[in-house]
Amino acid sequence: xxxxxxxxxxxxxxxxxxxxxxxxxxxxxxxxxxxxxxxxxxxxxxxxxxxxxxxxxxxxxxxxxxxxxxxxxxxxxxxxxxxxxxxxxxxxxxxxxxxxxxxxxxxxxxxxxxxxxxxxxxxxxxxxxxxxxxxxxxxxxxxxxxxxxxxxxxxxxxxxxxxxxxxxxxxxxxxxxxxxxxxxxxxxxxxxxxxxxxxxxxxxxxxxxxxxxxxxxxxxxxxxxxxxxxxxxxxxxxxxxxxxxxxxxxxxxxxxxxxxxxxxxxxxxxxxxxxxxxxxxxxxxxxxxxxxxxxxxxxxxxxxxxxxxxxxxxxxxxxxxxxxxxxxx
Numbered sequence: 001x002x003x004x005x006x007x008x009x010x011x012x013x014x015x016x017x018x019x020x021x022x023x024x025x026x027x028x029x030x031x032x033x034x035x036x037x038x039x040x041x042x043x044x045x046x047x048x049x050x051x052x053x054x055x056x057x058x059x060x061x062x063x064x065x066x067x068x069x070x071x072x073x074x075x076x077x078x079x080x081x082x083x084x085x086x087x088x089x090x091x092x093x094x095x096x097x098x099x100x101x102x103x104x105x106x107x108x109x110x111x112x113x114x115x116x117x118x119x120x121x122x123x124x125x126x127x128x129x130x131x132x133x134x135x136x137x138x139x140x141x142x143x144x145x146x147x148x149x150x151x152x153x154x155x156x157x158x159x160x161x162x163x164x165x166x167x168x169x170x171x172x173x174x175x176x177x178x179x180x181x182x183x184x185x186x187x188x189x190x191x192x193x194x195x196x197x198x199x200x201x202x203x204x205x206x207x208x209x210x211x212x213x214x215x216x217x218x219x220x221x222x223x224x225x226x227x228x229x230x231x232x233x234x235x236x237x238x239x240x241x242x243x244x245x246x247x248x249x250x251x252x253x254x255x256x257x258x259x260x261x262x263x264x265x266x267x268x269x270x271x272x273x274x275x276x277x278x279x280x281x282x283x284x285x286x287x288x289x290x291x292x293x294x295x296x297x298x299x300x301x302x303x304x305x306x307x308x309x310x311x312x313x314x315x316x317x318x319x320x321x322x323x324x325x326x327x328x329x
Contacts, residue, residue, distance in 0.1 A: 005103065006035060006096040009089055017041045017088060032075060033102055035095060044088045045081025046095040048108035052076050058109075062116065065091070078108045094119065128256040129248050134221055137247050138261055139180030139209040140168055141224050146267065146312070147171075148231050149324040156236045162246035166199055168207075174320060175202045177272075180209040186268065186306045193299050196278035205320065206270040208305055211261045218262035222254040269317045270309030277303040 198204035
């Protein structure tokens with residue numbers, strides 16, 4: 001804030017906030033611009049003269065700031081104020097910034113909006129992935145690494161989840177939904193009626209991952225990303241980066257992803273067939289009419305698949321996902 005517009009906050013606090021004396025500081029007479037404090041320091045604010053024909057002040061979208069149309073000396077003003085003493089210091093800087101813009105010819109409404117937007121940008125939190133989403137992405141990348149290790153041509157293209165497809169991976173007529181848990185049991189969260197419902201003409205497999213904290217071993221999410229970048233052929237790297245970005249991984253957020261993980265058991269492939277717990281549209285349709293199944297929308301539920309399926313290396317697993325190729329061959 002330009003200190004030539006408003007006096008230093010320390011002076012205002014000492015002379016008017018601490019004493020509770022009301023004050024009106026005129027920065028410009030016509031069109032009027034002035035800051036004020038109410039008696040007892042009940043409010044701190046600023047008023048900006050606006051044309052009599054101006055649109056009414058919009059309701060404030062800010063929890064701690066009020067906007068009002070007021071009349072001062074018979075002229076119409078937009079009043080911006082707060083009643084939160086804990087915010088007076090910061091708010092004083094905000095109204096100083098707005099006042100400076102208005103004195104340079106800006107409209108009060110536009111100056112306030114622009115100043116608030118700048119403050120929001122300054123305070124905007126980094127949009128890092130949640131712990132749950134980190135674990136989920138780690139599992140998907142582990143499965144992609146497994147496909148690459150099997151020598152599957154353009155394995156990156158099979159990772160279709162970032163393209164908002166029904167399932168995480170698709171290879172020919174085989175679809176794969178990857179789920180990752182840190183628990184002792186293979187209990188996974190299923191989101192929606194379609195997540196365990198195969199597409200027409202496709203076989204669906206649930207890929208169950210169990211990961212655990214690795215201390216000084218294992219890999220972080222960025223470590224796994226770097227390993228994949230090194231393993232993916234040049235012509236497929238741009239496609240990988242696009243999918244990675246669509247999944248929410250941003251390179252500048254690497255420092256936030258320091259948790260080291262490792263597989264605590266073999267990857268398990270579970271054909272989604274009779275005996276696998278799931279809620280799909282066909283299952284809900286069999287409910288009696290008194291339960292109004294047609295009115296059931298999004299369903300989120302947990303399933304326990306402990307003991308189901310085939311572990312990596314078994315003939316059943318390798319019949320679907322080929323074995324890892326010998327690097328020396």
